[in-house]
Amino acid sequence: MAEVMRPEKFDISNDTSSLASPELLHVLAVDDSIVDRKFIERLLKVSSCKVTVVDSATRALQYLGLDGDNSSVGFQDLKINLIMTDYSMPGMTGYELLKKIKESSAFREIPVVIMSSENILPRIDRCLEEGAEDFLLKPVKLADVKRLRDSLMKAEERVFKNIKHKRELEASDIYSQLKRAKI
Amino acid sequence: MNTVVAQLQRQFQDYLVSLYQQGFLDNQFTELRKLQDEGTPDFVAEVVSLFFDDCSKLINSMSRSLERPENVDFKQVDSGVHQLKGSSSSVGARRVKNVCISFKECCDVQNREGCLRCLQQVDYEYKMLKTKLQDLFNLEQQIVQAGGAIPQVNIN
Numbered sequence: 001m002a003e004v005m006r007p008e009k010f011d012i013s014n015d016t017s018s019l020a021s022p023e024l025l026h027v028l029a030v031d032d033s034i035v036d037r038k039f040i041e042r043l044l045k046v047s048s049c050k051v052t053v054v055d056s057a058t059r060a061l062q063y064l065g066l067d068g069d070n071s072s073v074g075f076q077d078l079k080i081n082l083i084m085t086d087y088s089m090p091g092m093t094g095y096e097l098l099k100k101i102k103e104s105s106a107f108r109e110i111p112v113v114i115m116s117s118e119n120i121l122p123r124i125d126r127c128l129e130e131g132a133e134d135f136l137l138k139p140v141k142l143a144d145v146k147r148l149r150d151s152l153m154k155a156e157e158r159v160f161k162n163i164k165h166k167r168e169l170e171a172s173d174i175y176s177q178l179k180r181a182k183i
Numbered sequence: 184m185n186t187v188v189a190q191l192q193r194q195f196q197d198y199l200v201s202l203y204q205q206g207f208l209d210n211q212f213t214e215l216r217k218l219q220d221e222g223t224p225d226f227v228a229e230v231v232s233l234f235f236d237d238c239s240k241l242i243n244s245m246s247r248s249l250e251r252p253e254n255v256d257f258k259q260v261d262s263g264v265h266q267l268k269g270s271s272s273s274v275g276a277r278r279v280k281n282v283c284i285s286f287k288e289c290c291d292v293q294n295r296e297g298c299l300r301c302l303q304q305v306d307y308e309y310k311m312l313k314t315k316l317q318d319l320f321n322l323e324q325q326i327v328q329a330g331g332a333i334p335q336v337n338i339n
Contacts, residue, residue, distance in 0.1 A: 035270040139273045
């Protein structure tokens with residue numbers, strides 16, 4: 001009779017977490033202003049994030065492989081944990097980018113934060129309705145990023161704990177079935 | 184040698200505080216300085232350098248748009264002002280930002296003369312700030328060369 005593995009021996013690995021690494025949030029930042037790009041990049045690095053910065057919504061879509069052309073980066077390899085985009089950009093706005101991301105089955109779960117220098121209530125409402133995680137007034141502060149990071153880490157932890165718990169339940173269920181079948 | 188460093192640090196501190204007091208800089212500049220450390224000692228200088236380049240570029244293009252009275256592209260000017268306001272806000276360039284607020288108002292009512300005045304003013308302000316910050320960075324450099332640390336300056 002083969003030995004039935006006890007549930008504890010199953011390896012509940014960390015790969016269910018979508019974090020790029022246990023501590024690092026990988027952020028995709030989108031802004032047409034070179035000054036703001038430099039600023040947000042540093043802000044995020046100081047906040048222990050991995051950063052990719054692009055200068056337009058179109059480039060952001062290209063990076064994500066959502067621009068229609070077959071991109072060489074398979075989305076499974078791309079572990080973006082957060083997208084931060086400026087609202088007013090020439091060509092495609094941050095709002096339009098938000099919509100495209102929420103329409104995508106691959107990326108709709110990624111939180112999208114809109115940044116704007118203008119405190120326009122209808123604009124804020126529209127973004128939040130479309131599924132934006134948050135709306136930040138520019139210039140963005142260190143405290144804003146910290147708050148964002150903390151709330152995302154908590155959400156990740158919750159998701160990870162749920163998945164782990166689910167796996168434990170599944171594992172012990174299999175164990176019980178095997179035991180009953182006397183394999 | 185200690186007193187040389189202390190003197191330079193004092194000079195730096197006083198100069199920086201005066202820039203805030205005279206309205207050249209606001210709190211956002213403080214935020215920028217917070218992001219700089221020993222590993223990135225040129226961060227602030229690099230950001231403001233990008234800002235000044237941006238100013239020059241935007242002022243030139245807005246100037247072209249405002250050139251001919253019978254054919255002003257106010258939409259282009261408005262876009263330029265918006266960008267300038269945004270970037271000046273991001274680096275804490277308070278006076279430049281304030282001119283942009285007036286500039287936008289002139290644009291909204293399609294006041295070419297007003298726009299031209301604002302354009303001139305914004306040009307003056309950014310160049311003035313550039314000179315002031317250059318003096319500040321020189322002081323910083325002197326402190327470092329004398330073996331001292333750049334003081335953390337608290338602005339109320």
